[in-house]
Amino acid sequence: MPARINQQRGSVLVVDIKQNVSLQPFNSLAIPSVATHFVELTQERELPEIIAYSQARQLGLRVLGGGSNLVLADRVEACVVRNTLLGRTLVEEDLDTVTIEVAAGETWHDLVAWSIAQGWSGLENLALIPGTVGAAPVQNIGAYGVEIADRLVSVRAFDLQREEVSNLSNVECLFEYRNSLFKSDENRYLICSIRLKLRKSFSPMLHYGPLQALKTNIDLRAQDVFDRVVVIRQAKLPDPDRIPNAGSFFKNPMVTGAVFQRLQLQFPDLVFFRAGSGYKIAAGWLIDKAGLRGQSGAGGVGCYSKQALVLINPQRSSSRDVVAWSDRVRHRVEQLFDLTLEVEPRIWT
Ligand code: FAD
Numbered sequence: 001m002p003a004r005i006n007q008q009r010g011s012v013l014v015v016d017i018k019q020n021v022s023l024q025p026f027n028s029l030a031i032p033s034v035a036t037h038f039v040e041l042t043q044e045r046e047l048p049e050i051i052a053y054s055q056a057r058q059l060g061l062r063v064l065g066g067g068s069n070l071v072l073a074d075r076v077e078a079c080v081v082r083n084t085l086l087g088r089t090l091v092e093e094d095l096d097t098v099t100i101e102v103a104a105g106e107t108w109h110d111l112v113a114w115s116i117a118q119g120w121s122g123l124e125n126l127a128l129i130p131g132t133v134g135a136a137p138v139q140n141i142g143a144y145g146v147e148i149a150d151r152l153v154s155v156r157a158f159d160l161q162r163e164e165v166s167n168l169s170n171v172e173c174l175f176e177y178r179n180s181l182f183k184s185d186e187n188r189y190l191i192c193s194i195r196l197k198l199r200k201s202f203s204p205m206l207h208y209g210p211l212q213a214l215k216t217n218i219d220l221r222a223q224d225v226f227d228r229v230v231v232i233r234q235a236k237l238p239d240p241d242r243i244p245n246a247g248s249f250f251k252n253p254m255v256t257g258a259v260f261q262r263l264q265l266q267f268p269d270l271v272f273f274r275a276g277s278g279y280k281i282a283a284g285w286l287i288d289k290a291g292l293r294g295q296s297g298a299g300g301v302g303c304y305s306k307q308a309l310v311l312i313n314p315q316r317s318s319s320r321d322v323v324a325w326s327d328r329v330r331h332r333v334e335q336l337f338d339l340t341l342e343v344e345p346r347i348w349t
């Protein structure tokens with residue numbers, strides 16, 4: 001039953017808020033979960049209705065994109081808003097660049113493929129990342145040395161606290177490594193669209209090992225990098241439709257020079273990278289070294305055999321099993337390396 005009917009500017013707006021909706025099809029870990037209230041946002045003008053409905057029932061609002069970076073509780077006591085806003089617009093163009101505005105409900109990978117087909121480069125390293133455009137700034141998605149922060153001009157978001165639309169510049173988004181204002185101030189903003197600046201010419205980013213072989217190609221196109229990234233990822237990462245997962249489950253720990261020296265002395269084969277004034281330690285290597293790659297626990301939740309950093313949930317078990325395995329991994333890594341792993345996906349309790 002529609003929650004209510006709103007007469008707005010002569011048109012009838014029907015906001016269909018459902019109750020007790022299964023979120024299992026909407027999260028890539030395939031966790032069985034039920035939202036007490038659920039609505040698909042198809043137009044921005046539906047938002048005031050959804051907010052009024054939630055306020056009247058003292059419900060919090062939770063924004064759902066593709067559910068590929070979430071660990072869901074059995075029951076989510078909130079109004080879950082699944083973002084399905086669509087649209088791509090060219091807003092500015094000069095000799096070298098284009099600026100595009102893309103609605104938050106668009107699929108990220110489709111946007112990347114489309115931008116390359118238009119002859120615009122900059123997103124090719126970020127191919128095949130699951131999820132929506134609106135979630136991309138939330139954890140500042142990154143892969144193969146490129147982050148969305150490198151391409152993003154601004155974010156248009158509905159500020160749920162102030163109940164008004166905000167335009168946030170790149171600097172105002174407070175982007176960090178797999179973090180942003182939207183992740184640290186969770187549930188405050190509903191991102192409606194983003195603006196990205198892409199290039200008409202191509203300057204490849206090939207410093208990550210698996211892409212280095214492309215350096216010898218003198219006619220290299222963005223499409224070639226895109227194709228290579230897709231092939232590498234398909235070979236190494238589990239397809240969530242076949243083996244439910246949420247990608248990398250932990251962030252790579254950033255450590256100081258002193259901590260790095262202690263670790264390297266103890267583990268000469270440590271995998272690390274310079275990062276600013278400190279070091280980034282490969283979390284996948286730590287988990288592998290702790291003997292957990294390919295291992296599993298209650299409910300079959302475990303570490304993927306081809307990349308230990310990816311937690312898999314092949315039996316579609318509950319968040320309890322996922323969190324229990326995550327705690328076990330964190331505990332083992334802490335015992336062995338005296339390092340704390342930070343969980344990357346958002347946990348909805
Ligand atoms: P969801 O999981 O639905 O939501 C994630 C968070 O964002 C939640 O807190 C949610 O409330 C919030 N959110 C979603 N949409 C909005 C919105 N419109 N406004 C405000 N908040 C919103 N991540 C990387 O960074 N790099 C990778 O290479 C990568 N590879 C992956 C590979 C696999 C196989 C998988 C399963 C995941 C991978 N991820 C990767 C993680 C994930 O795909 C990204 O974080 C992605 O951006 C999440 O998008 P989503 O739409 O699924 O977000």
Ligand code: NAP
Nearest residue numbers: 142143144145207208209236237246247248252273282307
């Ligand atoms: P990988 O190539 O096996 O590398 C392992 C780790 O080492 C990565 O986490 C990466 O850090 C780091 N690394 C490798 N080469 C580096 C370099 N030249 N400079 C700095 N850091 C380097 O990783 P993978 O698992 O196959 O993933 C490939 C890329 O896809 C990575 O960028 C990874 O972040 C991304 N990815 C992310 C997720 C997710 O859910 N967040 C899931 C799958 C893949 P970074 O992670 O900082 O890049």
